Amino acid sequence: MYSNGDRTDYKKRVDWFTIALYLLLVVAGWFAICGASYDFDMSRLFAFGSRPMMQLLWIGLAVVIGFMVLLIETDIFESLAPVFYVAMLGLLALTIFIAPDIKGSHSWLVIGPLRLQPAEFAKVTTALFLAWKLSQSDFVLRGMKSYAYAFGIIFIPVLLILMQNETGSALVYVAFFLALYREGLTGIFLGIAFCAVLFF
Known part of the structure; x- marks a missing residue:
């Protein structure tokens, strides 16, 4: 558990601006993948196993792992x-x-x-x-x-x-x-x- 002082110090150590930029780049990259994989059949574009959907799963996994890393000392x-x-x-x-x-x-x-x-x-x-x-x-x-x-x-x-x-x-x-x-x-x-x- 963190005391108030420790919690404040922890928040200062997390660079939220860089994290926000990273997430913005990830979202832009995913839209680029969607554009490169564009198909007039939208159901195929977002079907499980398609390139955009697989990338979306990896992005979600990366966010979870990133959150866990932030919790580690x-x-x-x-x-x-x-x-x-x-x-x-x-x-x-x-x-x-x-x-x-x-x-x-x-x-x-x-x-x-x-x-x-x-x-x-x-x-x-x-x-x-x-x-x-x-x-x-x-x-x-x-x-x-x-x-x-x-x-x-x-x-x-x-x-x-x-x-x-x-x-x-x-x-x-x-x-x-x-x-x-x-x-x-x-x-x-x-x-x-x-x-x-x-x-x-």
Whole structure:
């Protein structure tokens, strides 16, 4: 149970503005899926098993899981971040060998009627572990040693995902460098990356 002071502090820690933006993007994405799957027969569009309906079920499940995550103490995520990260690396490596070939990619685990892509979950564990490392009092993002450590956290899952022939998911991890830049990464790396994109 929370005292009044603890309850107030808890409410302050929840970023409702970001949650509202996230839900808005999810709703917009669902309407985009409906538009891409549009059929003049509306009953087929919303039939169980159709793409919009399946996405709606996943959205509902995500909202429930998100609510449950908000109820969990943040200390758990901080203390277990390295465990989550290492476990997800193991799952990414395992996926390379056991995932079926789906359109040339070995990135989807098929469990009965469910298809799960570990690369999506790895984004969360990578973000958690990177944030955990950057928050350590003895870690300062300055110098080649600290850069190599931070880059390693990002690039190890990227390499495993590339081995699954899932380049699209791997490219998303580039966004982590924006977080590193905010934490003190020199702009030289971003400049080099921008020039490389421009050149190629």
